[in-house]
Amino acid sequence: MSLVAGVDLGGTAVNYTLLDQQEKFLIDGLCEHPALVKQGPEVCLRQIADGLKIAADKAGVLLSDVVAVGLDTPGPASAAGQLSTRGATNFVHPHWAGFDIREGLAQKLGKPVSYLNDANAAAIWGHYAIFGANSRETSISIVIGTGNGGGIILDGSVVKGKNGFGGELGHVLIPYQSIAGTPGIRPHCNCGRTGDLESLCSLTAIERNLLPYFLPRYPGHELAKLDPHQAAKLVRGLADKGDALCKDVFRVQAHALGLFFDEMVNTFDPDALIVGGGALEASKEFQQRFLNEIRVGMPAQREEQANIPIYVMPNGDTAGARGAAIEALKLARQSGLM
Numbered sequence: 001m002s003l004v005a006g007v008d009l010g011g012t013a014v015n016y017t018l019l020d021q022q023e024k025f026l027i028d029g030l031c032e033h034p035a036l037v038k039q040g041p042e043v044c045l046r047q048i049a050d051g052l053k054i055a056a057d058k059a060g061v062l063l064s065d066v067v068a069v070g071l072d073t074p075g076p077a078s079a080a081g082q083l084s085t086r087g088a089t090n091f092v093h094p095h096w097a098g099f100d101i102r103e104g105l106a107q108k109l110g111k112p113v114s115y116l117n118d119a120n121a122a123a124i125w126g127h128y129a130i131f132g133a134n135s136r137e138t139s140i141s142i143v144i145g146t147g148n149g150g151g152i153i154l155d156g157s158v159v160k161g162k163n164g165f166g167g168e169l170g171h172v173l174i175p176y177q178s179i180a181g182t183p184g185i186r187p188h189c190n191c192g193r194t195g196d197l198e199s200l201c202s203l204t205a206i207e208r209n210l211l212p213y214f215l216p217r218y219p220g221h222e223l224a225k226l227d228p229h230q231a232a233k234l235v236r237g238l239a240d241k242g243d244a245l246c247k248d249v250f251r252v253q254a255h256a257l258g259l260f261f262d263e264m265v266n267t268f269d270p271d272a273l274i275v276g277g278g279a280l281e282a283s284k285e286f287q288q289r290f291l292n293e294i295r296v297g298m299p300a301q302r303e304e305q306a307n308i309p310i311y312v313m314p315n316g317d318t319a320g321a322r323g324a325a326i327e328a329l330k331l332a333r334q335s336g337l338m
């Protein structure tokens with residue numbers, strides 16, 4: 001039996017999955033261990049290798065059957081997996097600066113390793129869940145979490161870009177002034193821009209831009225009494241229950257995404273648009289309302305493009321590991337290992 005593994009290395013946890021030749025995942029939910037990223041490359045890579053053995057045991061397969069491994073991490077890193085020399089939020093230990101994490105893991109495991117940033121890995125999973133592993137379709141995925149990540153799968157292949165920044169969709173500017181009911185809003189993003197997708201469509205956007213904008217318009221609202229960081233986390237649940245302010249927040253997020261998707265429709269003429277992330281971990285009714293609002297926020301489309309489907313990404317919490325495994329499957333097939 002030949003298998004590939006997916007390893008999703010986050011700031012606090014590392015999640016594993018295994019995928020066989022028939023494209024069947026051998027681990028259903030999360031297979032997670034605490035990540036030792038803070039302790040630097042040597043400790044972290046050893047722990048990833050140990051965790052992979054645990055994952056193989058859990059799935060009842062041999063580690064020696066794993067012929068290739070897909071790794072994904074938060075960026076910034078090059079398309080080939082070299083972490084930024086200026087450091088990264090999730091890789092603060094000094095030995096990580098400029099470290100080639102893909103090559104490091106390949107040496108540690110003695111197996112070929114493919115690399116993706118976490119948003120692109122999630123986009124590959126979203127695409128695969130709809131079209132399968134050998135598709136030639138084009139999809140645009142957006143993952144709404146603390147920030148806003150995503151990815152472009154063009155004719156079946158992920159767009160990594162020359163510097164690894166391909167599909168950095170959260171920082172694409174949108175014409176936010178045209179969103180109804182938000183006169184005078186000035187949404188700032190951590191990246192320094194005003195009015196990019198992340199500045200309106202992320203958990204950080206709720207805390208920094210949308211609650212400060214809407215709370216004065218709803219005098220006496222219960223969220224005004226809370227610390228903004230805590231209040232932001234309650235917005236999705238309250239919107240799901242019908243709270244007017246929180247519904248306004250999600251309407252603006254959906255309309256921002258509608259404007260962004262319109263840009264992508266005109267750029268790529270895609271087969272599908274996909275939305276995932278914590279923002280959509282709510283009731284089915286909430287998800288459907290959100291998808292409907294995205295459509296409302298999209299300017300009129302050409303007749304041929306009016307029915308491009310919008311999907312909710314399945315298995316959101318395992319998306320990174322699954323996408324990394326699919327990339328490893330591609331590597332294994334191209335290298336004749338499978």
Ligand SMILES: [Zn+2]
Pocket residue numbers: 170171189190191192193196198199
């Ligand atoms: Zn930005």
